[in-house]
Amino acid sequence: MRLVPLFGWPLTLVAALVVAVALAVSGRWLLRRDADPGARATWWRRAALGGVVLAVMAGPSLPVTEAVSVSNVEVYLVVDRTGSMAAEDWAGGPDAGGGTRLDGVRADLAAIRDAYPDARFSIIALDSTAARELPLTSDVDAVSSWIGSLQQEVTDRSKGSSLERALPLLAQVLAGAAEASSENARLVYILSDGEATDDGAGADAAAAAGIGWQQLAGVVDGGAVLGYGTEAGGSMRAFNGSADPDADYITDPDTGEPAVSVPDTAELQAVAEALGVTYLQRTGTDDEPATAFTDQDVEQVLSDGREHKRYTRYMVWPLGLLAAALVTWEGVALIRADRAVRELTRPAVDGAGAQAGGPR
Template sequence: MEAGMTLRPMLPMVLVILMALAMVALLGLARWRMRGLEAEPGARAAWWRRAGMAALVIAIIAGPSVRASEAITVSNVEIYMLVDRTGSMAAEDWAGDPPEGVENPTATRLDGVRADMASIRQAFPSARYSIIALDSAAAVELPLTTDVDAVDSWVGSLTQEITARSSGSSLETALPQLSQLLAQSHEANPQNIRLVYILSDGEATDGGLAAQEAQSQGWNWQAMAPVVDGGAVLGYGTAEGGQMRSYDGSPATGEHTNADYIPDDQSGQPGISVIDEAALEALAQDLGLEYFHRTGGPDDDAPESFTDLDIQAVLSDGRVAKGSRHYLVWPLALVLSGLLIWELVDLARADRRLRLILRPRRQA
């Protein structure tokens, strides 16, 4: 923190100056009237005390403040989560624990996504969050918000896409939306920290159409990298792959049920989804992020490995740290309070003396 004392008047400076001149005039008049007269005991001390009180009032109104340049706080962190919820994310090859009380206790990739999203949310309780959901299309389902309850609610209600509506997809489907969100954020608040978390199995099922369309419109992951300060690419699934339950939107279908498996288009047998780590690693490299393979097994990195953030390291790119000014009046107010107490005690004593003087006259 770099700090320097400055004045930040609580009132217009002209009024502060006029008040100061008025107090000086009144104090000068009181001092002049004391000259040549026998002042009461303590009168001169009272004058100095009141002069000090007047000076302190003017000093407080003048608004001494500390101008500080502070490290950016967690509340200036924006977290963008791109969540893949295509049918392949319901593949039953997650080694972690499934939720309790389900019909079929076979864990899915989405169980891992929910757990990791909860870890990210817990690591940044004061951050602002935005969630982009990816299936056959991409949509911003949670605009940037500090409402962590809304984040928790979204995570708790996360499901795979309805199988009948699936028409193929890839991560590039969400590239335009995410790029626009980050660009708008950087333009509005360049000092903020933007973290991007991409949670997916990397499997592309659209024949490269989304990638071609994004490229034709000038969108690419590398161009996004300069406005991304951190985050991670989290990849779910295994090389052996897993089968996925079909989902029609009803509670009796989808993951953790005994619904039919989604068939392969060519063989008609239950399809198997395999993670595409090469695509995910390439994406992480393009964004300048680290890639983490998530299986739910004991070899997985702890969530802290992708949620710990060194704020100072992020700011080392030369951006200006957020500035602020803080009033520094409490020492003056403390001294003023002491003088006011002294003044009240002195007035009480003077009132008592006056009562003692007047009492014999009233009795007479």
Template sequence: MTLQPLWPLWALVLVAVPLLAFCAVMLVRQRKHRGAWARRSGVALALVALLLGPSVVDRTGSTLQSNAEVFFVVDRTGSMAAEDYDGASPRLDGVRHDVEAIVEAFPGGRYTVIGWDSQATRQLPLTTDARAVRSWADTVRQELTTYSAGSQVDRPYAALEQALVGAAERNPNNVRLVYFMSDGENTDGSDSSADAELTSFAPLAPLVDGGAVLGYGTAEGGRMRSYDGVTPAEQAPYITDPTRGGAEAVSVIDEVTLRTIAEQLGVTYAHRITPDSVEGVTAGIDLADIAGDGRREEVLYRPVLWPLAAIALGLITWEMFVIARAYPTRLGPDGFETRRKVGAR
């Protein structure tokens, strides 16, 4: 038997000490009703003991302890909705597949997601919860079309730099893997320019131990449906290009830009047009070499709360029964309800 408190210890002490002290004082002072206060003290003790979380070992096992930190840098601009992945699916479908596959390739690691559209934000802080990353991937959508400010692949630079520097300062011995996922397209828009000089990612290379730049899209390109957050994707109209007389806009991949970013970061580049294996961008990283102390022992506890809960419920039921008996009502000679004087409990 061991204790696994249901509350933080400071909160438990803050509540339990005054409660038990009050019951002890009333036991001493209320001699005529000592039985009642003994009952109430029993309820208090049972509840405090319950909050201490008495538990027994359910099972033991081992989990992989990895010091790999995986940074997903994901393009969410409107062009990632272009329908030229695996036939006529949106490019973000490829991102969903690859994020989940990479997570599976590095079990026991820590993961973070940086997404960018009109601005770059940390969508998910470093976490060991692989389910949270998969949930994010399942629900990620392109930016709202009305707020689109064009595509610029260096937008996530500052956010990625901050994340990498912070991770390196906290855990300098950990292995940092960056997976940059985009179509590489740069288009005119607010605070962006198709012919603007892009910020180089080269200064971040010393902080990166591996990973890849993953490119989505085709040279032929694909049409993009608009997104307003309400209309179902299959019913949304296609985005049009005012410079082409209102014709449907077509987005094409820019592999030159993506290869340049890969070279600057010191990682490989992979063109992703079908939901194939990601082994090509994960196989070069030996999980055994970055496994920290290998495997760690994991103990799972099963709380045993029902006996204490039963005791507390029984005493509370007893208290309610005594109170109900102490206050019966009856009709007096004058026809009005009268109450019997409360007796000792």
């Protein structure tokens, strides 16, 4: 048992001083020599009530350690939002009731989120640069909000990209996570069409830093590489920051015709093999169900860990019952005292009334 004041020691000490002064003042009247026994009982009852209130404020408590279930799954999402991800070859394209590759990405992101409701998520967005837009968090609402706001990169700002642009940042994030919580399971999902448009700049930068996809395999426990797009590819509309279904198509500078983006399935397959995860090509037509990439055969994923949390359990309810009893006693005593005063004053009032109504 220990004391952990509900409102801090300073306020508790001030309350103790106020109670002591109030009892001292009332004691001058209730404890005087000629006071009746009932007055003395009143003082002791109020002293007990004040003591109980102070005891409650002092917060008698017990330190408690409780084991609670926690998820030990960390999910890392690398999401390609370059202009090519707006290619209109998802589920037949808009003319066939389909949409863009990003429509497929949003659906698959939602499936991953729902498959691991207790996991922690981190999101790395890939366009001309790679940025960690959502640190590791268990806030599912934040993940949902990010998915709902996912848009392609603004066309005028595009400077080309490739999967390798995300490699240094992903390696840094995974290394830090492995060092902080080596016992956790880390799932990596890469959602991209694999198309490189930076003339190898990203690959050269990763190679110069001595980082390759194979090096990440040791800290990756599962996940998948999900590719988007059809063999025929699709054209992409320009994007200026606001959705416009009638925006002009991005053109090929060599031909002046709408450019066609074709997924680089070889690149996607190579990344998946290096990481040791599943590779699936997604077109929105006859795709495998989401369980094909969310059902992970990893022992850590299938069993949650347990975390010991320490907190203080206040043991004030017995004192609360005692305080309630004393307050009830005080109320009953006040009612009796009020009745007694009325009984003492009634004859005088009645006599005065009779005298006023008599003959003059």
